[in-house]
Amino acid sequence: MTDHEIVYMGMPHERVLRPRFYLAVALTLPILLIAMGPMLVPAWSHGFPGLSHTANGWLQAVLTTPVFFWSGRFFIRRWWYSIRERDTNMFTLTVTGTGVAYFYSLVALIWGDHFPAALLTDHGAPLYFEATAFITTTVLLGQIMEQRAHARTESAIQSLMDLTPPTAHRLDADGNETDVPLKDVQVGDRLRIRPGENVPVDGEVTDGRSELDEAMLTGEPEPVLKESGDTVSAGTVNTSGTLVITARQVGEDTLLAKIIKLVEEAADSDPPIARLADRVSDFFVPTVGAIALVSFLSWTIFGGDQGWLWGLLNAVAVLVIACPCALGLATPVSIVTGIGRGAQAGVLVKDATALERLAHATTLLVDKTGTLTEGRPRVVAVTVAGGGDPGPGSPSPATEESILALAAAVETHSEHPLARAIVDAAKERKLTIPDSTDFASEPGQGASATIDGHTITVGRAAADAKVDSHPHASLVAVRRGDEELGLIALEDKIKASTPAALKALHHRGIKVVMVTGDRQASAQRIADELGLDAVHAEVTPERKQELVNAAKAEATHGATIVFAGDGINDAPALAAADVGVAMGTGTDVAMNSAGLVLVRGDLAALAAAVTLARATLRNIKQNLFFAFFYNSLGLPLAAGLFYPFTGWLLHPMFAGVAMSLSSISVVSNALRLRRVKLD
Template identity: 40%
Template sequence: METTTELHKITLPVTGMSCAACAVSVESMLKSTAGIENAGVNYANQSVSVSYDPGAVTLQQMDEVLQGIGYGLIIEDDEDDAVAEQEKIQHAHYAALKTKTIWAGVLTVPVVILGMFFMEMRFANYVMLALTLPVLFFFGRDFFVNAWKQASHRKANMDTLVALSTGVAFLFSTFNTFYPQFWHERGLHPHVYFEAAAVIIFFILLGKLMEERAKTKTSDALKKLIGLQPKTVHVIRNGAESEINVKEVLAGDEIIIRSGEKIPVDGKVLSGSSFVDESLMTGEPLAAEKSAGSQVFAGTINQNGSFTFRAEKVGKQTVLAQIIKTVQEAQGSKAPVQKLVDKIAGIFVPVVIGIAILTLIVWIFAGGDNALTHGIMAAVSVLVIACPCALGLATPTAMMVGVGKGAENNILIRDAESLEKAFRVNAIVLDKTGTLTQGRPAVTDWIWKVENTDQQKHLAAARALESRSEHPLAAAIVQYINAPSNVNVSRFASVTGSGIRGAVDNVEYLIGTLSFLKSENVDVSDGLVREVRNLSEQAKTVIAIAADQQIVALVSIADALKPTSSEAVAQLKKQGIEVYMLTGDNLQTAAAVAKQTGIESYRAEVKPADKMQFISELQSKGKVVAMVGDGINDSQALAQADVSIAMGKGSDIAMDVAKMTLITSDLMILPKALKLSRKTVATIRQNLFWAFIYNVIGIPIAAGILYPINGFLLDPMLAGGAMALSSVSVVMNSLRLKSARL
């Protein structure tokens, strides 16, 4: 009888991965290991998920397999310890890479100066050799190590091209430094290419440093989300209050929450009342009122009151834990595609090597006098002119100028991927609160129902009473009136969910909803009811003020639209982009805002996971989706989107997850960001053209194709010059972006 082995699934941090090709190597090695059913590498968060038979293979054995090709697994009993260890390794790697890049730059500058302007100086070659040696084989040794790893798996990438070209240039230059007579005896000049080798290593290191810096920041959002949960919590067990670690909380525990504390787990309020900031879930600026029977969620923040609640979902079951998990998975599902230059290098490197070898063979058999000498010279020229300096500069130079151009226009760009994708965006999802609107409630209308002579008295009374209220809308009224009032308040009372009452200088005031005033026997006319209904249809919350049973004013409060929101939406639609709006707010408010901005497609009362699901649905239809948001509740959707854009005045978590940030709150910057993307991508493509046109023309000439026709054989020094010219062309073309109009 056959027995079915139960597979275990585990996710472990991976160390040593520096590119997408590394992720492929890790995945393929694990998949080929006996006992492992499946393995999937998440390059974005440097982890691997493995399904395996624990009876056939252990975690230690998996680690040993990866150690053999230069990678490793972090195996810890506690998941938090493993993540902490991974972060420690990543920060150490970034610090080491930064040091290598700085020192490589320090040593490269004098090599370039000597090689370009003082090449005839006595002992110049020996000085350049001494300075280039550590640049290549100490600060740049990872390129050679990675190239060897790729070769051992019969693959090639940018590291292969870098190692091959710099290695050949260095060895050829070293030979010419110590044995110049070999070429002098044959009537040729022994040129050296130390500066080319050093410059290539430095620029590629600089590009990797920028990439690593962006990658280390991707985990910041997750750390901040995790930080929303308190470390300790006050629970009631056996009738006594005690403080325990949040990890020890069990479903069914009674938990006490005091003013200003964060809620540690999901649950239901048992007693007490308060207002809780739930922007984590809804994105809305107004705190939600909580009383017995209300649901509360981990990571939300209690405001003024206190209450006791029963824990229902703890640990990985909480809504906050699910947000953290989905943000992590969404980031991972967008693991950076292998760079275009890596893909090109996979074909280009073998072709160049093949041409160099073929060139040497043809010269040996058909070269006549000095066939071997000319063959070696031609083969080296082929490798030198195919040097990847321009190829390596094509993307980073355009990106550096594009990023700078973005900063000038209040667009903060985190990485190349976002700019490369943004020009293809054909659907944009906008959060409402803080993106289309100001993100805070404010008084929009103050409609008086009494004569001017009494208005100042009522304003002073309203401010005095509202300053004592804990309701979130009270702050908007206090801020609107602004001037402090010197009045005597007595008999103040708050009626939960309805309004407040109190006496000011012996005048009885009622402030709250129209239904509250009706319940207090205030006469409310039909005309007043219609007026309130009209204001409510404009997504405004209406509060009535009554003095001695007579209504004296109506106050409407709303999260007002930003002045440029409608124009920005119109411009996006003019570019042929579909615009959607998602909000956690109610349907009436969503409809009003959509109508004001000209957005036809919108959804209301959506939860964070719903936003992410909506974007996933658009992507499944072939849309390239950009998400624009500003809150914690947008973080999952931002991570899922092809291009994620945060508003600069939003939450830190939204800005960390997003690959672009609009530094101002002006949504008109969004069309500019998309235009910048189009121009930057066009520049990158032009750069790649210039990087290759020299190779297409130069490699056959370097191989000696013109020699039978006119006796011309390309000198390696001229080959080096052509390579340098292609790099200059790339840099100059990138600099044109600075003057582009957005």
């Protein structure tokens, strides 16, 4: 195994594990059929048809060997590390159990006739090859699920990297332009950025005027005017005019590179939760080992001439009966069932451990735009300036409808978010939009067009302009020549489902805090209207992550912090949070950085996800109990504790019954999650 194959918790990329899983499934199914067939088909009471008991055993051994050694190779590696480092975990328990079952079965197959009669069945010594193959296969499935979740973080990082162009247009002293690889750009270089292109580096505008889409940084949809002296950031999009900038930060010093680094550090430094199975293993492994050792020594000392043989077989019996066949099922079956139930409720679970973390959620930090709000501006009011005239030859004064129709006629030619909102509003009101010609756009000032021989301009309103009914709205003024006809107010509305969703989250004991790049006044208005517990406005992507880390530091032991967002600027915070929740309507970067995705793009499903997470965690704990309970009952019997008083020893069939009962209990219990109520 090469170093580059190792991606997460000592395990390789899931593309390396998949072929091993497919082979394990292909070989385990016939092993189970051979071993368990006699229990299902009475005609097979003497083994697989046409084969003797010994031949059946050797066939199982041949099929199990590649499953244990090749498909389970990485588990054996992890087992060895846990022994060497004295750090027990799930692999310590499972590989110890599967290894003992495998090697004991080989010994029983070869020398079983020499075992004491009390430990033999009608067909000789019992074999446990099917337990080895089945446990290895199911644990491998769980590891593939984990590696897929980690691979999505890598995809999020790659999506961020793709925001910068591979080349830049560099200008020399004479103004001649040459395309150069981005890595060759130096601080002080002059670069040209054409409309529609991504900014390659952080810099300062030295020539030109344009509007840049900075949603990746602020999360806000409205482009920002940039002119001489203003700063620009790598990865933002030039929407209209041509700019010439001087590079100030390049390579790893750009803001985008720092965001990428934040995501990488969050993914690497945020270790997975300690599995419940690992915590059980911390106690169970030493206990079982001690029982096996005491059993061997006791039989050796007090068992007579063949005491060492009885001690050895009973020690093996202890390790075999302690191997919980259902352990490999305990977590994966509950998680898979929970994932399916979540999908029905509009919750896409991408990271299996996110469900367990979400069960302990105490604080939700949530982005505003696109998460609490719809993420797109809408016309909320139109006001008429006194004495305005909608057009030549019209004796009637301007009306809200005529102002909106004229504005829509101009903005039909524009792709600006506010322009689209105005056009959509006119269409919703079924207004007749007049024809316009000679469209022109002036970055930062607005747009103009000729309608019926007159110039109509839609642009920024005066600094002191206001609409009393919407004091925090964005305003645009509609003018005919130098005459102002009226104002159009636009706001990003709160999603209809948000108030009920927040109420449900509060009911589940979760504190909700808004973190947004929007201005303080607008953010505070939303927070007051929704009754949020706190608000942080005008924050950068780095600051969002800092707020997440601060909340994690202040959280009580066992509590988890959730962050919900939909934009590129949310990626560092999504990766840093204990649970990242992305909107299904958001960016690919956000969804790849998150552990859960709300398919419909609103928080209404998050409260249901919390309920599901808590139900799933309870189910996993119950499954772990079933996985160990039946096996643990047999430990004293396997060790020979009752032999001096009753003459009882562990009959081999008891181990098979215990394994079957634990597996059946685990599967049956996990399936109950399909019916759990989430409202």
